[in-house]
Amino acid sequence: MKNKYSVFSLIKNALSQHENWQQAWGNPEPKKEYEAIIVGGGGHGLATAYYLAKKHNLKNIAVLEKGWIGGGNTGRNTTIIRSNYLWDASAGLYDHALKLWENLSQELNYNVMFSQRGVMNLAHNLQDVRDLKRRTHANRLNGIDAVWLNTEEVKKFCPIINTSPDIRYPVLGGTLQRRAGTARHDAVAWGYARGANEMGVDIIQNCEVKGIKRNGDRVEGLETTKGFIKTNKIGVVAAGHSSVIANMAGLKLPLESKPLQALVSEPVKPIIDTVVMSNAVHAYVSQSDKGELVIGAGTDSYVSYTQRGSHNIVEETLKAILELYPIFSRMKMLRQWGGIVDICPDASPIISKTNIKGLYFNCGWGTGGFKATPGSGDLFAHTIANDEPHKLNAAFNLNRFVSGDLVDEHGAAAVAH
């Protein structure tokens, strides 16, 4: 039984120099067999294991992670959470996640530092204005809070934005979702890991999947760097490496894996208390609790698994940031990094069964999966446990690329988000 975190446990451990904190999750060797194995120990994978154990009563579950948990895209994103998507299917999916975020710290007894500071999306040309107003209306019809702000209101909400009409891409207005915001990404992985481990889930790090054993049209187990593990339910949540795992099972996915970059500045005093995104000039910025500006750049246009990304992408992003925020012109950037994102042709995810029995994929989140972490885990767990999708992820099946029933979110999600 894990000790509950509280102000009392904090005081108690402070008195013993913080040397006696209980280990948050174990480090077991894999068993010979599991009821279900989740491949990928990022936020989505750990959340899947957590909800499988909690809501679907599976107890014998393992999460396999080739590196360390939360060391992939979970720890590399810019932590933005929002649900203002255009289409009904996406609105349902992302707002389900947002509702889970609102109670996640209590649910996990782990402070994920969820902060509903609002997300503002800027419009810089007439088409942006039309698209964003349409999106605002669509959001409100789906019960998602969204308001349109004119230029003066944008300036009032975030005074450091340059709203002068003579800049290259003047700010013509923007949308605001007040329930949106940010969270601490590492804490999300750690909170789910601790919660899942408490219910008996084995979290096995440094264990890479090398092959999928099939018997006809069903799976029998996984070849890993720690030996063969038997199971008849495999949930793959491997983000940029989804295609690599799919190839092991002889499957092809509609994905392309590309490097997406982000960077942070030196820490400064509070200057921007919201998240501002701009599709047209392709820049987004927020400020972490440490005071660093967190800046998102774009993806490279080519397939790569290098976790780096090109310098010209960073240059273009910073040009856009400086035009919108001249106040940042003398800030120094501290760190830059890349993650590999798996992008679907319609910029919507896949949470789906496959034509191989017992093999499930949760992938294609592209540039914006972090925001969906709790919802993605919950719905994927439902799909694995029941061998049927939940009604909220039914539209996000693999078959949509055959039927043509795509969920085209390029308007809401074409940029990194």
Added chain:
Amino acid sequence: MFLINCPFCGERDQSEFSSGGEAHIVRPKQPTELSDDEWAEYLFMRKNIKGIQFERWNHIHGCRKWFNVVRDTSNDKILSVYKMGEKPPVNYK
């Protein structure tokens, strides 16, 4: 970030080029006779290889010509460049 040896212009910065994705996906000869599965395969399904990949590039800010590249996507090393219509080099699998 890397240099690409354009077969027409020589070595230039990658930012001058645009990526055209996986190479050698054959356009269907009889589009009217394709099944939905075959359309999905042609339009959407990609190998998305981690390792040696054959791909198309366009020198968009240069000669604007298309050509093929063999690149290792795990380290961005370019192994070979060849023109459209030429057979892919056989020493890479």
